[in-house]
Amino acid sequence: MRLPRAEAHDLEFLPELAADPDTEPFLAPISAQTPEEFAEEIDRAGREPRHYGRLIIERDLVGSAERMGSVAYEVANRRSRIAYVYELAAASRYRGRGSGVEAAWLLVRFLIEELGYHRIQVEIYAFNERAIRVAERAGFIREGLKRKAYWRNETWIDRVMLGIVAEDIDRLIVARPRITSRPSSAVRVAAAVSPAAAGGREPTAPGLCKPSLARWVVTVAV
8 A cells, every 4th residue: 555645637536535425424514525626735735745745545556556545634733743634535445444544554654753743633523433443443542522513414513533642653563563564665655755845944843854755555464
């Protein structure tokens, strides 16, 4: 599996995924839906790749790759190095195969170990039990509940809050031996951006790393 940054050629796939009947009910009303809205996300991520990313979940095929889904992240607090992960979605034919858990774990490792974030957090509608299970299997810890926080479909909806901090990573690697991350020259995550492409700017938050040229791959033992 790999998580390259979304590009212009993904602007047909992303709206189709968002409109999927098994995806759309779980997205926030303000989520990107149209090619133009996804293009704005991709453009913003290109300008600030440390702080924003719309990624494509892909699996390797012989000589090519197949798009399985998408996930996004953005900075929630630059000073405290907190990133917010959202809209992890897989195409219908890939659900139930563990791809969401793999993608979430890979993204968490990248954000903490490569980009220098200290904390990764997600918020999930309480009725989306499948997404909550995926997050918990990927190592997120349930931290609280926002009661009746969002007005949706003519009713108030709770949201479950989950998080992982950098200190959790070593424990999770030991506790979850079936899924490991290792460097790979063949697979990339969140297409690395050189300092020149980022305008030569250094990180603005304490301890926040520049995007690395390291490449990662998730392997699942069988």
